[in-house]
Amino acid sequence: MRQTIPVGQPAQPVALALLADLKADLGVSDDTQDVRLESLLLDASDQVLTFIRRPILRAEWRDTLTLGPDEQRTGLLVCCRPLQAITAFSVNGSPWSVDAVAALNLAPDSGVIYPPDGWGTLWRCGRYVVTYQAGWTAPTIGDDGKPVLGDLPRAIQQATRLAAAALYHSGGRDPLLRSESEQGVGSSSWASPAAGSGGLPQAAADALRSFGGIGVR
Structure with missing residues (x-):
């Protein structure tokens, strides 16, 4: 969801x-x-x-994505794109550091966020809140x-x-x-x-x- x-x-x-x-x-x-x-x-x-x-058009958005136990994914898809930058990211209410956010792997054109190195190949079940800038000027x-x-x-x-x-x-x-x-x-x-x-x-x-x-x- x-x-x-x-x-x-x-x-x-x-x-x-x-x-x-x-x-x-x-x-x-x-x-x-x-x-x-x-x-x-x-x-x-x-x-x-x-x-x-x-x-x-370029603007800032906040997506809340909830993955159930059977919904592990290789990538989180944000609604608006192209994805320009992520300004905040949290998992189950715990915000990630600036360095952790910068380490996220992105596919800007498709709006997909992949797990960072060391996290694994899948996003696990949980509640993800992504604040990001997207769109063209x-x-x-x-x-x-x-x-x-x-x-x-x-x-x-x-x-x-x-x-x-x-x-x-x-x-x-x-x-x-x-x-x-x-x-x-x-x-x-x-x-x-x-x-x-x-x-x-x-x-x-x-x-x-x-x-x-x-x-x-």
Whole structure:
């Protein structure tokens, strides 16, 4: 059995992609639409997080894992990942020292904690409480006005921009309309969300499949 709770205040909503990158995608060169585009980026970011269905942004968490007599395991799996660092660890109410915590063997991408050398090959039955930092850092703009790229995978950033662009192009038109044409002017078409994509464009949903998501087990 596992219980996961956040440590500290809830994180404020953040955009998962940079405004400048979205504007480049859209071919927007002035700042007259910045407020709207920033809002669309936040909406698209919420769509992406809802699709992935697990926390992915850097935060601190506390997992309580209880193993019964028949549940010895080679690794303890924390809920949030990538696992960046363990800040506290206790077994049956007894906290481990800083050195003991540092000696834990980790698989950051999968969020697995293996027993330290000398402990054995299995975690024994008991109650484990793990406080840890996990998740990626979204790109942002620093105090000097320059981009701080963070470590959020590019695929997630790209999917966010695709979703924001779809919201941008759908503004002011019938959401069920897939194409329109005007004689002597030309025609336009839009990619409609596919079933099971959580409202995202199909290309965005495809880019996010490896991170989990709706319909992924």
